[in-house]
Amino acid sequence: xxxxxxxxxxxxxxxxxxxxxxxxxxxxxxxxxxxxxxxxxxxxxxxxxxxxxxxxxxxxxxxxxxxxxxxxxxxxxxxxxxxxxxxxxxxxxxxxxxxxxxxxxxxxxxxxxxxxxxxxxxxxxxxxxxxxxxxxxxxxxxxxxxxxxxxxxxxxxxxxxxxxxxxxxxxxxxxxxxxxxxxxxxxxxxxxx
Amino acid sequence: xxxxxxxxxxxxxxxxxxxxxxxxxxxxxxxxxxxxxxxxxxxxxxxxxxxxxxxxxxxxxxxxxxxxxxxxxxxxxxxxx
Numbered sequence: 001x002x003x004x005x006x007x008x009x010x011x012x013x014x015x016x017x018x019x020x021x022x023x024x025x026x027x028x029x030x031x032x033x034x035x036x037x038x039x040x041x042x043x044x045x046x047x048x049x050x051x052x053x054x055x056x057x058x059x060x061x062x063x064x065x066x067x068x069x070x071x072x073x074x075x076x077x078x079x080x081x082x083x084x085x086x087x088x089x090x091x092x093x094x095x096x097x098x099x100x101x102x103x104x105x106x107x108x109x110x111x112x113x114x115x116x117x118x119x120x121x122x123x124x125x126x127x128x129x130x131x132x133x134x135x136x137x138x139x140x141x142x143x144x145x146x147x148x149x150x151x152x153x154x155x156x157x158x159x160x161x162x163x164x165x166x167x168x169x170x171x172x173x174x175x176x177x178x179x180x181x182x183x184x185x186x187x188x189x190x191x192x193x
Numbered sequence: 194x195x196x197x198x199x200x201x202x203x204x205x206x207x208x209x210x211x212x213x214x215x216x217x218x219x220x221x222x223x224x225x226x227x228x229x230x231x232x233x234x235x236x237x238x239x240x241x242x243x244x245x246x247x248x249x250x251x252x253x254x255x256x257x258x259x260x261x262x263x264x265x266x267x268x269x270x271x272x273x274x
Contacts, residue, residue, distance in 0.1 A: 026243060032222040034236040039214050047203060055242050062246045083211050121200070128203035135206060152209040153202040180217045183210055185225050 019068045025078040027064065037079060039187025044086040047124075047131030048093060061085040094124050138186055144175040145182070 029037065040124050041054040041061075048057075064070040072081050111159065115179050139145040144167065151161030162172050220233075 030218040030219070031232060031236040034239040035222055035232065036214055036217055037238050038235055040211060043207060043210055043214065046207070055238070058239070058242050059246055059249075062243055064251070071255060077215070080215055083215060087207075087211070093248055127201050128199040132199055132203050132206065135210070149206065153206040155205050176213060177221070179210075180221050182212045183214055184217055184222060185227065187214065 017064055022072050022078070022081075024063045025072075026065075029078070033079060035184065035187075037082060039085055040079065041084045042187045043183065044083070044090050044146060046134065047127040048090055049097075051129070057086050057089050058082075060089050064089075092192060094121065098124070139179065142175070142182075144171060144177060145179050148172065148175050148179065163167050 037058065038054070040057040045052060045054045045057050063083050065072065065082060070081075070085050072078070076084075095165065135149060136146065139149055147165040147167065148161055151164060158169075158172055161167065162169060167175070225232075
């Protein structure tokens with residue numbers, strides 16, 4: 001049977017994939033891949049308001065993939081494709097919430113200045129800070145992981161993280177493997193947002 | 194001094210952590226040593242979401258009904274393991 005997972009090289013071709021391809025790829029997901037998909041959905045919904053759960057975001061992502069409103073780029077693994085849709089759904093959510101909040105504010109105060117567009121979104125900043133704290137808490141017993149987390153949040157490359165914290169490449173790789181498992185485990189057991 | 198923006202840090206971190214999950218292997222999943230029931234329940238939860246998309250699409254016409262895709266999944270069912 002034709003498979004469209006990231007481990008398949010035969011099915012990844014340099015033509016635009018159709019929604020039927022997407023359906024086949026979703027159909028072919030293994031149990032391990034479904035678990036990773038759930039972990040991704042849970043990750044992307046961290047920091048979102050409680051009204052939007054991981055299954056809502058995943059539902060919407062699959063719908064967009066299947067109705068063709070998001071095209072599956074050639075060569076991109078199906079999980080990465082669905083992950084990117086979930087990411088943009090979460091971004092859209094914040095943009096929409098901010099726009100609605102701004103409209104309400106404008107009703108209250110029509111004198112709002114033009115600098116408003118660049119102002120940080122306090123609600124999103126608070127949610128981000130809380131979600132960062134939750135991620136740190138997840139790795140609180142693992143000093144090396146906390147260093148890697150701090151480096152990733154600062155936008156550092158692996159080489160820069162190793163240099164900054166005096167980690168060997170091997171320590172870095174071992175730490176990342178531990179982090180992967182913690183993320184997967186937490187992705188399956190994190191309480192509902 | 195630049196003001197700390199948690200949104201930027203969080204966005205970077207989410208991108209990096211998503212890459213970690215995408216890079217996880219089947220072996221990583223096996224090594225979670227989760228109970229079979231937890232693994233099965235989680236996979237089934239995701240399958241139910243997929244099935245719900247198809248049901249919603251059938252009701253409201255969201256999912257393209259030219260639909261080898263929806264038909265394909267409906268006919269064969271989402272694969273159970």
